[in-house]
Amino acid sequence: MIATIKHNDKTLTVDFSQPLDISLPLTNDNQNPIAWYQDEPKIEPVTMGDWIGKVSEGKSWTNFNNIFFNPHAHGTHTECLGHITKDFYSVNQHLKTFFFLANLISIEPVEVGDDFIITKEQVEKGLNGTNPEAIVIRTLPNIESKKHKNYSHSNPPYLSDKAATYLREIGIKHLLIDLPSVDKEHDEGKLLAHKAFWNVKDVNQVNEDARFNCTITEMIFVDNSIKDGSYLLNLQIASFENDASPSKPILYKIIANH
Numbered sequence: 001m002i003a004t005i006k007h008n009d010k011t012l013t014v015d016f017s018q019p020l021d022i023s024l025p026l027t028n029d030n031q032n033p034i035a036w037y038q039d040e041p042k043i044e045p046v047t048m049g050d051w052i053g054k055v056s057e058g059k060s061w062t063n064f065n066n067i068f069f070n071p072h073a074h075g076t077h078t079e080c081l082g083h084i085t086k087d088f089y090s091v092n093q094h095l096k097t098f099f100f101l102a103n104l105i106s107i108e109p110v111e112v113g114d115d116f117i118i119t120k121e122q123v124e125k126g127l128n129g130t131n132p133e134a135i136v137i138r139t140l141p142n143i144e145s146k147k148h149k150n151y152s153h154s155n156p157p158y159l160s161d162k163a164a165t166y167l168r169e170i171g172i173k174h175l176l177i178d179l180p181s182v183d184k185e186h187d188e189g190k191l192l193a194h195k196a197f198w199n200v201k202d203v204n205q206v207n208e209d210a211r212f213n214c215t216i217t218e219m220i221f222v223d224n225s226i227k228d229g230s231y232l233l234n235l236q237i238a239s240f241e242n243d244a245s246p247s248k249p250i251l252y253k254i255i256a257n258h
């Protein structure tokens, strides 16, 4: 299915039959990635007395599972500034369009003391003068084990607040990354990159010019077969009224751009 998309003064062509899924699946076993000290997600049949909602158990016509998981801890999720504010803001009320032009860039975080950091210079170099609506950051090395990693207490790489400020200043609205957070794991709640990207100056009383409609998507996985460059991004969430929702970002290669 070939689509021709008019965007500003450009005409882009994409093939919707060739999606590049950059989300992680959510499973109830040790294959599922974990962050923030949580246990594995649970996916298990409803039981009522001796009835069990599982066809293979012989008592139910349908499979009927309860699912228990945490969007921030268990895989690909998209969050709005409600993740860090005293007041409640729902990603479902603030992400209202779902197609964006995105640049995929690969970055090897640099070692600074005990940390690995994505710097402003690296992001600036990766974007190479472009300012797309969305940026997808794939960190290097991009190893398969990321899909199943338990990040708790591992002090994963993170984005410098200068890099996050830069992304805000050049007007990037949606930030996607293959790490559990854009901030340092243990930072005493400083959350510098989150605050810088969303332009949140006071978490107790959100400023009017905070970026309510901008999102951060964490724990994506971008396969090595997907090359750095420009893509059409379809960023979809489940309609949870919550600061964050599990999400399914899909990239489409731009096959012509006139």
Ligand SMILES: N[C@@H](CC(=O)c1ccccc1NC=O)C(=O)O
Pocket (backbone or CB within 6 Å): 036, 072, 180, 181, 182, 183, 184, 185, 186, 187, 188, 189, 190, 191, 218
């Ligand atoms: N670094 C923060 C914790 C944090 O960032 C966080 C905690 C729970 C769930 C998600 C988190 N950050 C996600 O981007 C802190 O040390 O307080």
